[in-house]
Amino acid sequence: MLKKKAVVLVSGGLDSSVVLGWARSLGFEVVALTLRYGQRHAIEIESAKKVCRSQGVTDHRIVNVDLALFGGSALTDRVVDVPKGTSPGSSGAIPPTYVPARNTIFLSLALSLAESIGAKDIFIGVSSVDYSGYPDCRPEFILAFQQVAKLGTRAADTDDSYEIHAPLVHLTKKETILKGISLGVDFSSTWTCYDPLENGNPCGACESCQLRAKGFEEAGLPDPLLG
Amino acid sequence: MLKKKAVVLVSGGLDSSVVLGWARSLGFEVVALTLRYGQRHAIEIESAKKVCRSQGVTDHRIVNVDLALFGGSALTDRVVDVPKGTSPGSSGAIPPTYVPARNTIFLSLALSLAESIGAKDIFIGVSSVDYSGYPDCRPEFILAFQQVAKLGTRAADTDDSYEIHAPLVHLTKKETILKGISLGVDFSSTWTCYDPLENGNPCGACESCQLRAKGFEEAGLPDPLLG
Numbered sequence: 351m352l353k354k355k356a357v358v359l360v361s362g363g364l365d366s367s368v369v370l371g372w373a374r375s376l377g378f379e380v381v382a383l384t385l386r387y388g389q390r391h392a393i394e395i396e397s398a399k400k401v402c403r404s405q406g407v408t409d410h411r412i413v414n415v416d417l418a419l420f421g422g423s424a425l426t427d428r429v430v431d432v433p434k435g436t437s438p439g440s441s442g443a444i445p446p447t448y449v450p451a452r453n454t455i456f457l458s459l460a461l462s463l464a465e466s467i468g469a470k471d472i473f474i475g476v477s478s479v480d481y482s483g484y485p486d487c488r489p490e491f492i493l494a495f496q497q498v499a500k501l502g503t504r505a506a507d508t509d510d511s512y513e514i515h516a517p518l519v520h521l522t523k524k525e526t527i528l529k530g531i532s533l534g535v536d537f538s539s540t541w542t543c544y545d546p547l548e549n550g551n552p553c554g555a556c557e558s559c560q561l562r563a564k565g566f567e568e569a570g571l572p573d574p575l576l577g
Numbered sequence: 578m579l580k581k582k583a584v585v586l587v588s589g590g591l592d593s594s595v596v597l598g599w600a601r602s603l604g605f606e607v608v609a610l611t612l613r614y615g616q617r618h619a620i621e622i623e624s625a626k627k628v629c630r631s632q633g634v635t636d637h638r639i640v641n642v643d644l645a646l647f648g649g650s651a652l653t654d655r656v657v658d659v660p661k662g663t664s665p666g667s668s669g670a671i672p673p674t675y676v677p678a679r680n681t682i683f684l685s686l687a688l689s690l691a692e693s694i695g696a697k698d699i700f701i702g703v704s705s706v707d708y709s710g711y712p713d714c715r716p717e718f719i720l721a722f723q724q725v726a727k728l729g730t731r732a733a734d735t736d737d738s739y740e741i742h743a744p745l746v747h748l749t750k751k752e753t754i755l756k757g758i759s760l761g762v763d764f765s766s767t768w769t770c771y772d773p774l775e776n777g778n779p780c781g782a783c784e785s786c787q788l789r790a791k792g793f794e795e796a797g798l799p800d801p802l803l804g
Contacts, residue, residue, distance in 0.1 A: 413642075413646055414641065414642075414643055415641075415686075416640050416641055417689060420690050420693040448731070449689075450688075450690075450692035450693045451689035451692055452689070453729060454688060454689070454726075454729045454730075455682070455686060457685075458678060458681040458682040458685040459682060461677075461678040461681060462644060462647050462676075462679070463677075465677035465678055466647040467647075485730060485731065485732075485733035486728075486729040486730070488728070488733070491728040491729045494721070494724045494727075494728045494729070495725050495729070497725075498681055498718070498722050498724075499678075501712065501715070501717050501718040501721045502678055502680060502681045502713040502718045502721070502722070503678055503681075503712060503713070504675070504677075504712065506715070506718070
């Protein structure tokens with residue numbers, strides 16, 4: 351029997367690498383999608399390639415989207431500094447590392463790819479626990495996008511629908527890491543830091559580094575990237 | 578008083594040129610957005626530039642999105658032929674010129690731009706009358722996307738919301754043309770054909786040409802592009 355296809359958004363980070371393993375464990379034939387969106391750091395793309403290779407994914411599409419043109423985020427705009435320390439979701443403030451409507455764009459491109467290859471399942475590694483407070487990581491956003499996917503594609507005229515899987519949405523970073531371990535995910539291929547040092551190491555100080563460190567600490571495991 | 582900003586999706590076609598005039602007539606300060614998505618015809622981009630110039634729009638962003646990578650549409654994929662004649666929405670069939678999830682992608686990018694420049698209004702020239710049956714041109718899709726815009730941006734944490742304006746959604750092509758005339762839109766700058774002849778003229782036979790011709794005929798006006 352032919353496996354069902356799924357599109358998995360792979361950023362090269364820890365979360366999406368767990369989601370990739372998760373999708374594969376459910377028996378999907380995975381097509382990985384990485385968006386190159388004017389990130390400051392090409393290392394994210396290289397990590398995405400490594401993550402795919404380490405999990406045996408052979409169909410990996412990398413698509414350019416020029417979000418840098420829009421500006422307005424510390425992740426794409428060199429004028430805006432990446433803040434140090436945490437300002438997590440619990441504080442209620444959306445930090446300057448937020449990229450305007452990023453996950454809407456990512457899911458749209460994943461949807462287009464899914465429709466063109468006949469996949470009805472899309473996986474994204476967002477979490478609304480131990481997160482940075484970005485609105486497009488929350489479950490209500492994912493559900494709203496699922497409705498767009500149904501109404502904005504050929505599925506509108508059929509009984510078909512799309513499922514946007516966000517299996518980490520209610521997991522802590524610790525739980526995500528433990529799930530990844532149980533799936534055999536190699537975290538040494540993943541990259542998390544928003545603002546690497548000149549020598550290529552993670553800064554350890556940005557919010558993303560701190561959430562990762564907290565996750566490994568709570569899981570009682572060493573971070574293989576630092577080992 | 579400062580004018581309110583709006584993002585207007587401008588394709589270079591007839592409909593979006595009317596929408597551009599419409600947004601300007603409502604007093605918005607317009608930022609035009611054109612997506613270069615692997616169209617077969619660069620002439621669409623040139624027409625978008627002409628349309629913006631003819632309406633005095635000075636802020637026109639052109640962003641590349643590589644949808645050709647995904648394939649699956651006669652508009653982006655050279656392997657698929659553009660059909661001749663009409664297969665309009667009324668027949669219920671979605672034609673091969675449909676680009677998977679195109680308007681979802683377009684609106685996502687418009688939303689990202691809107692959020693980064695502080696605009697809360699986005700204009701798109703879709704119509705569900707005299708159209709090709711694409712699902713992402715219907716009012717229920719536009720409403721679903723409006724919900725995504727609210728939940729997937731900073732607006733999620735405030736009383737703000739986004740309005741996705743689709744002022745042509747219930748207009749016939751004739752009504753759209755008459756509205757454009759009343760707004761002073763110069764239709765000679767617009768381009769409609771999906772499959773131009775080698776001499777650069779519109780083919781006159783594709784569905785898009787035929788819907789345009791029907792509109793001008795019903796409006797009792799000559800098409801200035803053919804004049």
